[in-house]
Amino acid sequence: MIQAKDLEAGELAALLHFYADAGVDWLLEDAPIDRFAEFEAQQAAREQVRRAQVPEPEERKAPSRAAASAPLNPPPSVAVPDDQAVAAARFAADSARSLDELKTAIEAFGGCNLKNSARSTLFMTGQLSSRILVIGPMPNAEDDRDGAPFSGRHGQLLDRMLAAIGLSRDTVAITNIIPWRPPGNRMPSPAETAICQPFIERQIALAEPDHLLLLGNFPARFFFGGTSGTIHSLRGQWRDVTVAGRTLRALATLHPQELLMAPANKALAWQDLLLFSQALRTGSSAEQP
Template identity: 60%
Template sequence: MNAARDLHPEQLRSLLHFYADAGVEWLLEEEAVDRIAEFEAMRAARAAAPREAAPAPQQQPARQATPRQEQPRAPAPAPMPNVAIPDSQAVAEAEFAAGSARSLDELRTAMEAFNGCNLKTSARCLVFAEGNAKPAVMVIGAMPNADDDRDGQPFSGRQGAMLERMLAGIGLARADVLLTNVVPWRPPGNRPPSQREADICRPFIERQIALAEPRHLLILGNFAARFLLRSNDTIHQLRGEWRQIEIAGRPVPAFATLHPQDLVTAPISKRLAWQDLLAFRAGLQG
């Protein structure tokens, strides 16, 4: 078995991506270590220490100091590049980067250069908004999944196909809307983003909305609904009703419903989503 230090950086990067896709979040040592046995040995050594009579200094024969052969030191592990720790400074840097962008293209460039969110270190790529840049409807999910991270676009794979069927049911196509996520980098193992990670990403999603100027928002899933509506209620309490959110001083009508992934994993929820989509379509026509 090769140790991590023996791998080429590109090989190590590919291996880490494989582990992330498989849902691995912790890396352990290469060989199993019996910590219980280590503890018992240490405790036995401490208990035996007082019973050993130490020789008095004057009785100890003088020994000639011999030069000690210095063992070669193992090379220090190379530091991981671009490891970011989320903090208040990262939020301020995100606000500055987002506020400096004057178009979606500029915002994408700014986000690609941003290193203040630790999610970027494990994701393959930035998954940015895609579709109509000046849409009547902007669709916002929570975060990229493994398919999105691989393809570099939001709502790929099975959940993307489900979303396209949802939109087609109310007379919309994928090309008609702008698709994006609250968090643009896939968290390891598809875990939910932490509160700090979400705080760092907030300036970027709010700037996307401000630059796209959609007339309506369709918010998908529990995380995105609670985040954008600033609520602690669940998606089942927030879904099916029009609400107003303010972005850059501009009120935007917003409507929350279930995420396509919810319908893939629990098809019985399609009935609720269809009711929501009919209400959403009525609001578009009103």
Template identity: 60%
Template sequence: MTTAANDLHPEQLRSLLHFYADAGVEWLLEEEAVDRIAEFEAMRAARGASAQREAAPVQQAARQAPVRQEQPRAAAPAPMPPASMPNVAIPDSQAIAEAEFAASSARSLDELRTAMETFNGCNLKTSARCLVFAEGNAKPSVMVIGAMPNADDDRDGQPFSGRQGAMLDRMLTGIGLARDDLLITNIVPWRPPGNRPPSQREADICRPFIERQIALAEPNQLLVLGNFAARFLFRSNDTIHQLRGDWREIEISGRKVPAFATLHPQDLATAPISKRLAWQDLLAFRAGLRG
């Protein structure tokens, strides 16, 4: 069953367009669906028939032409080897080493932002609109860490903007925390195309930057949001449902920082029934805050 845009309520159409934008769709190419497979088969059949018609006169002439003695031909010169192309890709190990050097050289969050803006070792930077850097209190008691920017963040240049940001604000307000008092950031500072999960290589390249952010901000506690961020920071293969709800310690630059994982706002938007679990986590997180 097909539904035309004219049949949708404005709120439904707005939600649908938001869904397409979050999925990475940027252009509507056709007014109606096109069966590309059938179209391709028809084009291939037409090309085959045309080739047969063109070949028929040539084959007829070849059969009627007298046989001629072939003259020996001079040997063709050996082909020149193709010119070698320089490999412009940065090897993983080199990109990670460059990220570690750039991060360790920063003595403040402002210097770290500048270092990340000039860093070209991560391919995500080429497709993202902008760097989405940490925002909020530079010396916070609590640092909130998500996975990666989404389309709203990439457009606005701020972490947790748009609908996910509004939901995060409600989560924090419910336990008496205000965004301005916190430092909010993501593991990966550039939006992956189509909001796909970052690859292992991309995560490894970005690790020095997020760890340096934590070291420079010196938070008393970390609130970790979602499956990717929890696995990354806890260096675990468990799921967010196995990692959520408990305090753990991670070591950053020789300093142990208490960290607590819960569900990401996107998880709550996808499965609203999970809000009950997130609320339990937030209450436990609030009870364990210090400083």
């Protein structure tokens, strides 16, 4: 068997990239590590922190003599309900008064289980001078590794898509609905999406864009509502979306991954980009003929 010490630097880098693209999240250690026990310990520690932050009711602080003499039969521990995690995310998001504060709040937030398996917490990049915000679904393996949205091949194709209509990463802002990569690039659950929703809504409220370019089926359904329909039925149409009390114009098109998997769809994406560019030039959002 070839040892790592026998590989050149370039060969070792290529091997590590291959493992990352294949979804390998952990490297073998010299001694075995019980990841299940490690995860349970992390969960127990977070639960202790959460309980310490919640004030006890008065009756629990001063129990009666009968209660003190009764045998102790503590109830079994339960997971934090999703609605409490959503409320905590909403409070953290609403408390941020700037994008920098919001970035710090998301990085410190521990109420979403996706953060436990992700390497990076992704946040908005780019510029807001154009008042254009490009929104993708969730990070993939390359994004998680590089710590920036739309890295690797997807990012390169997105750069070409933007350049085709005179835009670039230097003139638009780019973000994802979900700030953490789901394990194995799976779709986020409804509960995970609900927990992350306050963060993307607050990003939009603080960034104040005029136009949204939604990439892929997940963002289109997220902003247009409903769980039916595909990107092929949702794309190419300007729609009004209301975020934090403000109405914005949004256009959905295919995600770069869908174009890499089916290059014939590039013609459809090009039609959408022309429609988007037309609205930027004329200030109108006419429907595609």
